[in-house]
Amino acid sequence: MSSELLVIGGGLAGCEAALAAARSGVAVRLVDMKPEQFSPAHHSPHLGELVCSNSLRSDVLTSAVGLLKAEMSLLDSAVMRAARATAVGAGKALAVDREAFAGHLEGQIAAQPLISRETALVDTLPDEVAVLATGPLTAGALADQLAKLTGSNHLHFYDAIAPIVSLESVDMDHAYWGDRYGEPGQGDYLNCPLSREEWAEFYAALTTAEQVPLKDFESPQFFEGCLPIEVMAARGEKTLLFGPMKPVGLEDPATGKRPHAVVQLRKENAAGSVLNLVGFQTKLTYPAQDAVFRKIPALAGAEFVRWGSIHRNTFLDAPRVLDPHQRLIAAPHLFVAGQLSGVEGYVESAAMGILCGINAANLLHDRPLLSPPPTCALGGLVRHLRDTTSKSFQPSNVNFGLLPPLEGKVFKRQRGAAQARRALTDFLAWMAEAGLEPAGPLPEVPEEARA
Ligand SMILES: Cc1cc2nc3c(=O)[nH]c(=O)nc-3n(C[C@H](O)[C@H](O)[C@H](O)COP(=O)(O)OP(=O)(O)OC[C@H]3O[C@@H](n4cnc5c(N)ncnc54)[C@H](O)[C@@H]3O)c2cc1C
Structure with missing residues (x-):
């Protein structure tokens, strides 16, 4: 050698x-x-x-x-x-x-x-x-x-990265565990519901937020299965409500009712101490993410340990x-x-x-x-x-x-x-x-x- x-x-x-x-x-x-x-x-x-x-x-x-x-x-x-x-x-x-x-x-x-x-x-x-x-x-x-x-x-x-938050910083008064169509209150996903009014505010902020301009060596073509959340939102309100923010099968165990929209958080590490926002890969600027994603009530005061990005x-x-x-x-x-x-x-x-x-x-x-x-x-x-x-x-x-x-x-x-x-x-x-x-x-x- x-x-x-x-x-x-x-x-x-x-x-x-x-x-x-x-x-x-x-x-x-x-x-x-x-x-x-x-x-x-x-x-x-x-x-x-x-x-x-x-x-x-x-x-x-x-x-x-x-x-x-x-x-x-x-x-x-x-x-x-x-x-x-x-x-x-x-x-x-x-x-x-x-x-x-x-x-x-x-x-x-x-x-x-x-x-x-x-x-x-x-x-x-x-x-x-x-x-x-x-x-x-x-x-x-x-x-x-x-x-x-x-x-x-x-x-x-x-890299198509969704933002990541620490579990301990999520406001559990506005979140609940549960898999889609699973046992209410149990499961691997932490669900962050939005009412109709909260959704309207979130959607308006998301579709007008500032995006990071693409560098000349970055292709503007995104994989269809991995579209930035704001690109999906720009296709129309229903795209998110039938996509990553679909509330069906995610009834809130506290009320038994289905929220208007749901953001699902999934474990990012084995300990489950940090969670990613499922489907929220994004090209929004960091300050824009800070403003828009805090409109999700459970994440208003969350610690974002990493912002989303695509590069x-x-x-x-x-x-x-x-x-x-x-x-x-x-x-x-x-x-x-x-x-x-x-x-x-x-x-x-x-x-x-x-x-x-x-x-x-x-x-x-x-x-x-x-x-x-x-x-x-x-x-x-x-x-x-x-x-x-x-x-x-x-x-x-x-x-x-x-x-x-x-x-x-x-x-x-x-x-x-x-x-x-x-x-x-x-x-x-x-x-x-x-x-x-x-x-x-x-x-x-x-x-x-x-x-
Ligand atoms: C556009 C961009 C912006 C970034 N901005 C930040 C930031 O602001 N803050 C931050 O913390 N991280 C940032 N990163 C992430 C990352 O931390 C940095 O890229 C960091 O420099 C990575 O260190 P590295 O030593 O692994 O690679 P690099 O620092 O990229 O070093 C790799 C070296 O390998 C050489 N090289 C590559 N291929 C070959 C080859 N085939 N043969 C010989 N030499 C080769 C290159 O010339 C280069 O000198 C950014 C990444 C990118 C792509």
């Missing part, structure tokens, strides 16, 4: 993977097609490009993404190092000067003598140990090869094609990191890059591969990639719903702190057991805080 690691893709995940492996003493060949060729969303010649927003989201330790940042820093994350060095004021979020950020990250790569860089478009799956980190816009033939290896139904090119995104059906260490089951010498593996977001992609870099180095050194504890944010992401609950796997941002529930009763406003405390304790214990030295001091978790 060659002792060199090939990393394909020098985005956030690829840079992290290369640097993590190099820190473990492995020589790395990092290959990216830039600046010779660019994906439709990449424009900078630098590695580690932030393709859209310059924000890495919340920097509050009691939020899931803030916790993930803390865990990454303990693992000596290059992305976190670059972000801290190039941060711009953004309140409780961590936002960066994108040019300086990419420059810093590239500087870390250049300063690492074990990493050599190459510019090339890779169009075949390698035979050697490699990390595939080619991202949501993986170029050409490499994506085709992945589809061939995994089966074309296991590589997706579009170009190449990702694997992780639970069915990756092993517990993010290697392709059909080619276990190939690790998959970043957005391609089925996580969503800059921070999440980078985090999975670190883990794959460490494990690829371990594989080359004949050492055991590592799995972070499920109670930490990084472990929560791994858990998501292993979750076979849903037949149609969707990428996810990190959120506390991916972690096992806390034990005992914890007041809502103390849950973030309790999650962070449990996560960091377990994370440090895991690092110690794995022989990984924390790269910095343990951050202090505030006693009581809200994300």
Whole structure:
């Protein structure tokens, strides 16, 4: 076995993977097609490009993404190092000067003598140990090869995501459990009814809400079976009432009556702590979703852990094609990191890059591969990639719903702190057991805080 690691893709995940492996003493060949060729969303010649927003989201330790940042820093994350060095004021979020950020990250790569860089478009799956980190816009033939290896139904090119809410935030005075034509009050679906008046208000808001303009590389053709909710609504009021908001067979057990319309929520994870709005994939802007979906009475005060979206995104059906260490089951010498593996977001992609870099180095050194504890944010992401609950796997941002529930009763406003405390304790214990030295001091978790 060659002792060199090939990393394909020098985005956030690829840079992290290369640097993590190099820190473990492995020589790395990092290959990216830039600046010779660019994906439709990449424009900078630098590695580690932030393709859209310059924000890495919340920097509050009691939020899931803030916790993930803390865990990454303990693992000596290059992305976190670059972000801290190039941060711009953004309140409780961590936002960066994108040019300086990419420059810093590239500087870390250049300063690492074990990493050599190459510019090339890779169009075949390698035979050697490699990390595939080619991202949501993986170029050409490499994506085709992945589809061939995994089966074309296991590589997706579009994300059609319905919004996701946390169960605990749904107003149960306006919601009830029940499957269509099932036993009232029992079942897998949480139903959110609307009266005729509530429906009229919701429908008016939905059909006039602002939509995200399609990028020039995004096809305006949607699959008929996966139409955005606003496109269905534009076809006429009846389309939704006979479609995803059909009330038939969903009588309210409190009144025995059939509501005018019903939004059904379905479990998004095995624990059932987060639920998606069935059939609500959408291209509405986030503020428009915030305004429109809160007109559903049960969701007026809900915590939306993820908004809906439809965009170009190449990702694997992780639970069915990756092993517990993010290697392709059909080619276990190939690790998959970043957005391609089925996580969503800059921070999440980078985090999975670190883990794959460490494990690829371990594989080359004949050492055991590592799995972070499920109670930490990084472990929560791994858990998501292993979750076979849903037949149609969707990428996810990190959120506390991916972690096992806390034990005992914890007041809502103390849950973030309790999650962070449990996560960091377990994370440090895991690092110690794995022989990984924390790269910095343990951050202090505030006693009581809200994300
Ligand atoms: C249009 C768009 C906007 C997004 N906006 C945000 C946002 O605002 N916030 C957020 O958190 N997340 C956003 N994301 C999601 C995602 O988190 C980012 O795309 C993130 O950059 C993914 O990191 P990555 O390392 O997996 O891939 P990337 O950062 O995309 O890196 C992949 C690298 O691989 C290279 N590459 C691709 N194919 C090949 C090949 N065959 N051979 C050689 N090199 C190749 C590319 O040049 C690129 O440098 C967005 C995604 C898209 C598509």
